[in-house]
Amino acid sequence: MRKWTMLALLAGALLLGGCWGEKEKKIEKDNERQTKGQSYTFPLTGKQTKEQFDQRAVAVVVNNHPQARPQTGLAEADVVYEVLVEGNMTRFLAIYQSEHPKEVGPVRSARDYFIDLAEGYDSLFIAHGYSPEAKERLFSGEVDQINGIQHDKTIFTRDSSRKAPHNSYVQFDKMYEEAKEKGYELNDMPDRLNFLKSSDVTEGAEQKASSVRVVYSSNPAFQVEYRYNADKKSYERFVGGEQQFDRESKRAIRAANVLIIEAGHRVTDGEGRLDIDLSSGGNAYLVQNGVVHTAEWSNVEGRILPFKDGSPMGFAKGKTWINIIPASKGLDKMVNLGNN
Known part of the structure; x- marks a missing residue:
């Protein structure tokens, strides 16, 4: 009698296990469908995407001298500041999060107010050169940064068709490799801006x-x-x-x-x-x-x-x-x- 009871219990367990296994598979499929149908919002444009994109913002100082035009990568930037520098000329701080071009430039030297603006988005800061005040802040460890002075002709390449200082371009893939080697965090998205209907x-x-x-x-x-x-x-x-x-x-x-x-x-x-x-x-x-x-x-x-x-x-x-x-x-x- 005990033998038949044990067999009945075993058969019941197998049946229940099979039912639970089918239910577990159904839950997994439902979750998969929800994930596939889920949309995410880029924090600096408010635009939606189907792929989760936990990417830190990157801020690049971009040259706006007439000899630096047309620039590369400005169309992909989420936020761009245009600010005066010496000589009554302007320069850009281009902030990237939703789109990352292959290269950006020409890249130009930092000023301390560009650092201030980049820090508002907790950006990885990219420039080629620096004013004395900016240099002091960059090398104090205040901000995660990569500069063309230290990485000229490696992470930053030169366009032979243009004259310096209007020909330095940062290569984003090499820049990310260097950032990882430095131990910089690259997956912290900036806080979202306020967007309207x-x-x-x-x-x-x-x-x-x-x-x-x-x-x-x-x-x-x-x-x-x-x-x-x-x-x-x-x-x-x-x-x-x-x-x-x-x-x-x-x-x-x-x-x-x-x-x-x-x-x-x-x-x-x-x-x-x-x-x-x-x-x-x-x-x-x-x-x-x-x-x-x-x-x-x-x-x-x-x-x-x-x-x-x-x-x-x-x-x-x-x-x-x-x-x-x-x-x-x-x-x-x-x-x-x-x-x-």
Whole structure:
């Protein structure tokens, strides 16, 4: 009798085990379907993707001298700051997270305010050269960084068709290899920016803006214009009347958001280097989806962000360009809004 009881128990266990195994397989398949159907959001563009992309931001100082144009990799950047340097010229800080091009450049030397802006996104900081103040900060260990001075012609390659210092390009694959060797963390995504629903982007706008012009200099090479493309729902960038395209990909340089802010500028030495006040806040324009919002800006944990009557404003989903201009001239003198 005991033998038949044991056989019955064993048969029951096998049957239950089979049922549980089938249920376990079904759960795994359901989870797999959910994972396949799941979408993720890029933190700096608000755009969705089906692949999880836990990637740290990379900030690259990009040359904007006329001899450095057209640049490579600007079209892929999520956020781009345009900031004055000595000589009344501008330079870019391009921040990459959702897209990583093969190479970016020409890469140019760091200033301390570029380090400040990069730290707002906890970025790996890339430059070729540095001012004395920037060098001190970079070598203090304050920021994870890779510089072309130490890695010229290895991680940074030279384009023989251009003259130095307008011919240094950082190779992203080699840059990542070096970052891993240095023990830098590469999987920490930056905190997400605040993005609006499409229907909310134009709410509260003061006027339409089919174009916006930022005049950094009497030299047309530093007179920037953004023209709204309604089909693309983004602004296309022009300099000196010519549209800007990426050198390699031929992609047009576009922005869903153009944030223009006033900040205090002060010359600090005989070379004309600048100290830029990125902490006090001030007046701003936020241009998006064919309209302009009058705003204020504040520095929130290293990020330059727009506010309206003390409340944070949202960005349209897509790429963002931030133009920093001297408060001494301000929005009234340096920015022209058009509505064709």
